[in-house]
Amino acid sequence: MKKNFHFGYPSLCELDEFSNLLKDSWDSNIITNNGPLLQKLEKKICEVLNINNYCAVANGTIALQLAIEALEIKGTILIPAFSWIASANAVKWQKCKVKYCDIDPKTLNICPNSIKKNIDASTEAIMPVHIFGNPCDIKSILSISKRYNLKVIYDAAHSFGTTFNGKSVFLYGDISCVSTHATKIFNTAEGGGLICNNENLKEKIKLLRYFGFDDDKNVILNGINAKMSEIHAALGLANIKYFSKTLIHRKKIYSIYRNELNNCNNIAFQEINKGSNCSYSPIIFEDEKICLKIQKVLMKNNVFAKRYFYPSLNNIKNLVANEACPNSESISKRILCLPSSNNINNEDALFISRIIKNA
Ligand SMILES: *Cc1c(COP(=O)(O)O)cnc(C)c1O
Numbered sequence: 342m343k344k345n346f347h348f349g350y351p352s353l354c355e356l357d358e359f360s361n362l363l364k365d366s367w368d369s370n371i372i373t374n375n376g377p378l379l380q381k382l383e384k385k386i387c388e389v390l391n392i393n394n395y396c397a398v399a400n401g402t403i404a405l406q407l408a409i410e411a412l413e414i415k416g417t418i419l420i421p422a423f424s425w426i427a428s429a430n431a432v433k434w435q436k437c438k439v440k441y442c443d444i445d446p447k448t449l450n451i452c453p454n455s456i457k458k459n460i461d462a463s464t465e466a467i468m469p470v471h472i473f474g475n476p477c478d479i480k481s482i483l484s485i486s487k488r489y490n491l492k493v494i495y496d497a498a499h500s501f502g503t504t505f506n507g508k509s510v511f512l513y514g515d516i517s518c519v520s521t522h523a524t525k526i527f528n529t530a531e532g533g534g535l536i537c538n539n540e541n542l543k544e545k546i547k548l549l550r551y552f553g554f555d556d557d558k559n560v561i562l563n564g565i566n567a568k569m570s571e572i573h574a575a576l577g578l579a580n581i582k583y584f585s586k587t588l589i590h591r592k593k594i595y596s597i598y599r600n601e602l603n604n605c606n607n608i609a610f611q612e613i614n615k616g617s618n619c620s621y622s623p624i625i626f627e628d629e630k631i632c633l634k635i636q637k638v639l640m641k642n643n644v645f646a647k648r649y650f651y652p653s654l655n656n657i658k659n660l661v662a663n664e665a666c667p668n669s670e671s672i673s674k675r676i677l678c679l680p681s682s683n684n685i686n687n688e689d690a691l692f693i694s695r696i697i698k699n700a
Pocket of ligand 1: 400401402403424425427428470496498499520521522531532533
């Protein structure tokens with residue numbers, strides 16, 4: 342069989358390592374509701390990332406919703422137009438108003454000047470995204486949030502393993518939310534998590550995750566079911582053993598692409614800040630026509646690169662009123678993420694680079 346090269350194949354342990362972990366669950370009949378595997382996973386993630394709290398939930402989108410609910414945000418939330426649609430979905434489902442900010446065309450992260458320009462009397466929070474695991478301009482965002490009294494929720498969906506000032510990037514902002522979806526660098530098939538430094542907020546998030554019940558089963562908050570099951574937690578526990586290997590692998594593959602394509606003068610790269618996990622391998626073309634042409638040529642060779650993110654969120658009709666975000670619109674039309682999953686080896690990355698160079 343000819344090898345397929347896919348963007349977004351999951352990083353997976355051996356099947357046995359996963360299924361062995363499920364034996365106890367089958368014996369005890371505990372397959373969800375804050376079971377032992379979930380608690381073990383939360384502890385393990387704290388160890389691996391050197392953080393002191395992690396609340397695992399059903400997916401990354403509901404993590405963002407819980408963060409908005411926990412901080413009691415009701416007004417406008419600023420998000421970058423260059424992101425996955427879930428950033429906007431979460432804000433809308435919390436009945437808050439979305440306002441799009443433009444991005445820095447180099448780092449691809451939300452632009453602090455655009456944040457300032459978009460702040461008005463209704464603005465209550467900023468929800469920046471560490472795009473492709475590249476840490477945002479956290480210092481500027483902190484100073485803006487202080488000056489205008491805004492909450493900061495980091496959409497850290499891509500950022501498992503990303504650091505800032507030598508610490509996990511999850512430790513910044515009022516709350517950070519991660520996704521552990523199948524396509525992310527560390528996965529539990531579906532899943533997500535919240536990290537925050539405030540004790541009251543931590544407790545609140547735990548209650549919100551479980552229908553708003555307190556320890557005596559009184560409903561004291563407007564909760565929801567956001568629990569992660571034992572089955573998903575088991576996959577996480579089995580996969581996390583390989584996380585550091587995957588992190589090295591993704592960085593290596595991305596560096597091969599960058600080295601090989603560095604002297605193509607119509608290809609540009611994201612400016613990488615210190616601490617990025619390089620969990621994706623994005624390349625940026627001169628225009629949309631070349632981008633689409635290369636995607637087609639790659640496809641003919643069984644290489645499936647993804648237009649990610651496309652389109653710019655402000656160009657999705659039926660989502661929120663359009664606002665111009667020229668950098669985001671321009672980048673989203675001409676960016677491709679190349680495959681960098683565990684099944685892509687060094688030779689594959691060289692092969693894929695050659696196809697691009699020849700085209
Ligand atoms: C994947 C992703 C999400 C949502 O995570 P799910 O676990 O798929 O719900 C949110 N924001 C960004 C930027 C993402 O890439």
